[in-house]
Amino acid sequence: MNGVANLSRKEQVIRSAAELFKEKGYAASSMRDLAQKLGIEAASLYSHIKSKEEILQTLCFDMAAEFRDSLDKVEKQNVSASEKLSMGIIGHVNVMARDLTASAVFMNEHRHLSNPHLRDFLLLRINYINRFKAIIEQGVASGEFKRNIDTKLAVMTLFSSLNWMPMWYSPEGSIEPKELGQQLANMLVNGLKQN
Amino acid sequence: MNGVANLSRKEQVIRSAAELFKEKGYAASSMRDLAQKLGIEAASLYSHIKSKEEILQTLCFDMAAEFRDSLDKVEKQNVSASEKLSMGIIGHVNVMARDLTASAVFMNEHRHLSNPHLRDFLLLRINYINRFKAIIEQGVASGEFKRNIDTKLAVMTLFSSLNWMPMWYSPEGSIEPKELGQQLANMLVNGLKQN
DNA sequence: CCTACCGATCGGTAGG
DNA sequence: CCTACCGATCGGTAGG
Structure with missing residues (x-):
């Protein structure tokens, strides 16, 4: 009561x-x-x-909403594609770092949702991925990124490394979320090679 | 009999x-x-x-052995770090593509191994990751890669995207394993940006 | 938040 | 490869 x-x-x-x-x-x-x-x-x-699955639903959909809100703000910015990509990555890492435990569940356990929740979740996820893909495609269209990159591979590589962070990243370590996001963005945009 | x-x-x-x-x-x-x-x-x-877990052990350790063997061959090559990295990635993708199902289990289900098998598995995995990390560090030492890259972040990004491939890659699609490996290596080494 | 309990399902064995 | 079965554990409910 x-x-x-x-x-x-x-x-x-x-x-x-x-x-x-x-x-x-x-x-x-x-x-x-x-x-x-x-x-x-x-x-x-x-x-x-109400049930075991209700807990999983709460965890998965709450995280999904936070990721979406973060990307909403980035898309409103009037900046270049590489800056937008950077900001999107930093935003994602920030959301994750706020709750690494829920993030790991979001990533690894969502498949145990029953329908229609699973279907809804997967729609949210593909939408989120496609928004990142659109940013990369904008960069290609504007000439900022290489013309011949595989945008699907690029976005899946990005999304994979974001998803795996809860497995190894500890905010108690030396590197802060913003710094980590910036380094990841920089690595993807500029590569490892000395120029 | x-x-x-x-x-x-x-x-x-x-x-x-x-x-x-x-x-x-x-x-x-x-x-x-x-x-x-x-x-x-x-x-x-x-x-x-013998048991349910014996199946999981077989799947996980057989894949681990194949990944290790693939990297063994690459390390014997007398080539530059970026070429070695490329070959290591192509080798990994090739092993994965040979059995995407077992690869997905290797990646997602190994944590259900009981000890001492889980411990053994994690040792094999960290060893594999560290060998890729050593290749990147060689590239940094030789001046081939940027001095200021975060090698841990680089190797985890690489490993993450390799691990997630079974989730989205289909060899029936247009792109072959070797081509996929080359593109991933190229993207990590050279980045997305137009130069 | 507890006691008492339910039907279903689990990995696995005995014996053939 | 089957029938028959075991003890353990599962998510969840009734009733307080």
Whole structure:
């Protein structure tokens, strides 16, 4: 009945679930594992959430919305394609760094969504990828990027490296999200080779 | 008792399992699912394999060995770092393209290995990554690559995009493995920017 | 948030 | 490769 307390406890459940799902995978995580993390009985979880999958839905769609919002802001900027690409990458890394655990779940566990949620999720994702692809194509059209690059390969390489960051990136390390995003953008745009 | 027939049937089991694990994930795949794919009863699987995890071990370690062998050959070549990097990438893509299903399992499902197998697998993987990193560092040392690149970021970006290929690459498409490997290498070395 | 419990399904074995 | 079966565990509900 207490909305605030319920919400707060629900958030604790979701956060703990994210850690569990990241560590063991969604399918291998049991509600009893989750309850134990929180020091309660499994049955008690259901006063905060409707089902195991509802937790996954919350995690996946909340992250998707944050990524989309980040790219919305970038697209409004009136800058060159390489700058836009940089800003998009930095934005993505920033969103990820804010919650690396949820990001890892977003990337690795979304396939356990049932339909129609899975279908909706995949539509959001392909849309997000296509917006990055459009930025690269703008760069090709304007002559900023090479004419002969494979834009699909380019965008999948970008998206892959963004998706894998939660696996190895630690914000406690020396490099900050903005710096990491800038370096990745720089590497993709300018390459490794000495010029 | 018939070694050849047994081996062949075992291989069918492992191949079907790879498809199932790729599609649903290891934990969400049941031995009854697998048996159904093969048109037999679940209990009958155990005349060909010892356990569910044994299948995963076979898939993961066989792929790991193929990737390692491919890189072995590249390291023996007496060529520049960027050529070595190219050849390493092409080799990796070739191994992957030979069995995209097993590659996807290798990438996504290895974490369900139990110890000591998981530990062994992760050691093989970090070793493989470090050998690519060494190639990049050679390029930096020789002046072929920029002095100020973040080699960890570079190698993780490379490894990420290699790992994600099974998710989107189809060899039935227009681009062949060798061509794909060359384009990826070219993109990482030379970047997207028009020079 | 708990106790008590449900039907379904899991990986795997015995014995043929 | 099958029938018959095991103990364990699963997500979730009833009722308080």
